[in-house]
Amino acid sequence: MSPSPALSAIARAPLDLHNRSLPWQIGAVILGTMFLALSSYIEVPMVPVPVTMQTFAVALIGALYGWRLGGVTISAWLIEGALGLPVLAGGAAGAQHFVGPTGGYLFAFPIAGMIVGWLAERGWSGKRVGLAFLGMLISNLVCLGLGAAWLAVLIGVEQAIMAGVVPFLLGAVLKSALGAMVLKLIAGRMTRSGA
Incomplete structure (x- = not known):
C-alpha cells in the first residue's frame, strides 16, 4: 500500500533525494560531506569553541536532504573527522575532538540536521x-x-553558557536567515524548472 498523494507531497525534502537511485544518494552524501568540510574552514577562532559555518551547513544539508539522508551525510562527515581526515573546524581531525570542548557540538550536529530535515x-x-x-x-x-x-561538564554551567552559547546567538540568527534565503532561492528555482 503506497502513501496517499497528500502525504507524499507533505513528507518530502526539497531535493527529494529519497526517491533517487542509490548512486544518486551516495553522490549526494559525498557532495554533502565536502560542503560540510568546506564550511569548517570558514572560521573565527575563539576559546573554547570556534565560530564556523558548520551549523549553517548542517542545517542546510538537513533541510535539503531530509532527515534520513541528512543524518547519514552529517554522520559520515563526522566519521571522516574522527578517522583523521582534516574536515572539522579549521581543518582539525581526530577522535580527541569528540571528547574535548567541541564534543557536544559535534555530537549535536546529526541530531540538529535531522530535526530541520x-x-x-x-x-x-x-x-x-x-x-x-x-x-x-x-x-x-x-x-x-x-x-x-x-x-558544562568540563567547565561548569555558567561558564558554558557564557563561553559556549551567548557569543554564538547572533550568529545563529544570521546563519538561520541565510539558510532560509538559500532554501527560498532553491525552491524558486525548482518551481521554475518544474521539479
Whole structure:
C-alpha cells in the first residue's frame, strides 16, 4: 500500500533525494560531506569553541536532504573527522575532538540536521520562508544547547553558557536567515524548472 498523494507531497525534502537511485544518494552524501568540510574552514577562532559555518551547513544539508539522508551525510562527515581526515573546524581531525570542548557540538550536529530535515519534509522549507527560518534556528539552538550541556561538564554551567552559547546567538540568527534565503532561492528555482 503506497502513501496517499497528500502525504507524499507533505513528507518530502526539497531535493527529494529519497526517491533517487542509490548512486544518486551516495553522490549526494559525498557532495554533502565536502560542503560540510568546506564550511569548517570558514572560521573565527575563539576559546573554547570556534565560530564556523558548520551549523549553517548542517542545517542546510538537513533541510535539503531530509532527515534520513541528512543524518547519514552529517554522520559520515563526522566519521571522516574522527578517522583523521582534516574536515572539522579549521581543518582539525581526530577522535580527541569528540571528547574535548567541541564534543557536544559535534555530537549535536546529526541530531540538529535531522530535526530541520524532518521539519523541511513537513513544509518548513523555502516555500514557507518564515518556517524555514524557524527550522534553521531550532537546528542552531539544538547545537548550542547540546554543545553547552557537554561543555558544562568540563567547565561548569555558567561558564558554558557564557563561553559556549551567548557569543554564538547572533550568529545563529544570521546563519538561520541565510539558510532560509538559500532554501527560498532553491525552491524558486525548482518551481521554475518544474521539479
